[in-house]
Amino acid sequence: MNNPKDTSEKRYYDEYASFTFHPHNVLLFLLLLGISALFLSLSAAFVYTRVQSQLPPLHLPPLFLLNTLILIASSAAMYRAKDCYKKDDTPGYQRMLLATMGLSLLFLALQVLAWKSLFAENIFLSTDNAAAYLYVISGLHFLHVIAGLPFLAAFYLTARKQMQEPVSVLIYFSDPDKRLKLRLLSIYWHFLDGLWIYLVVFFAILSWVN
Numbered sequence: 001m002n003n004p005k006d007t008s009e010k011r012y013y014d015e016y017a018s019f020t021f022h023p024h025n026v027l028l029f030l031l032l033l034g035i036s037a038l039f040l041s042l043s044a045a046f047v048y049t050r051v052q053s054q055l056p057p058l059h060l061p062p063l064f065l066l067n068t069l070i071l072i073a074s075s076a077a078m079y080r081a082k083d084c085y086k087k088d089d090t091p092g093y094q095r096m097l098l099a100t101m102g103l104s105l106l107f108l109a110l111q112v113l114a115w116k117s118l119f120a121e122n123i124f125l126s127t128d129n130a131a132a133y134l135y136v137i138s139g140l141h142f143l144h145v146i147a148g149l150p151f152l153a154a155f156y157l158t159a160r161k162q163m164q165e166p167v168s169v170l171i172y173f174s175d176p177d178k179r180l181k182l183r184l185l186s187i188y189w190h191f192l193d194g195l196w197i198y199l200v201v202f203f204a205i206l207s208w209v210n
């Protein structure tokens with residue numbers, strides 16, 4: 001008689017084994033590669049411009065640091081959602097999806113406030129190149145978070161609609177297409193969180209270097 005745990009582990013092992021060259025995975029890899037190249041290019045251009053123009057250091061508003069903690073919490077919630085999915089935990093899965101979405105919206109709201117705090121210090125997009133890079137780079141990350149929210153909302157709303165009774169719950173959790181798309185969304189979300197941490201550390205280091 002098969003052990004249910006062994007069967008579950010084999011199912012997820014097989015899924016990982018067949019995931020590498022899935023077209024959706026390749027597309028996500030290319031997307032993340034492109035995003036990485038974009039932000040690395042902007043980072044290098046910012047360093048070059050600051051050195052060439054001898055721009056003064058630009059200090060980050062404290063809200064940038066707070067937003068880092070919020071995105072880490074968002075990433076943790078997404079991880080827990082994926083874990084609840086594996087365990088067929090319907091309430092936990094829905095709660096964690098909602099928490100991820102709520103924390104992401106909070107991040108966006110606080111990011112707008114962070115930009116307003118820069119405005120209050122008379123630091124605008126046109127102030128100098130350093131300010132322009134800060135707004136452009138943080139704004140691009142902002143847009144990438146917004147781009148992921150419809151997919152996250154679709155997952156949550158679909159779960160609420162389809163997970164109403166035991167049979168529909170079983171069908172939902174057994175759907176390989178949903179498993180794949182949840183993993184893709186998780187990877188994208190963790191990537192955005194890691195990217196934000198990199199950006200904050202990058203700007204923080206530059207703010208300490210005269």
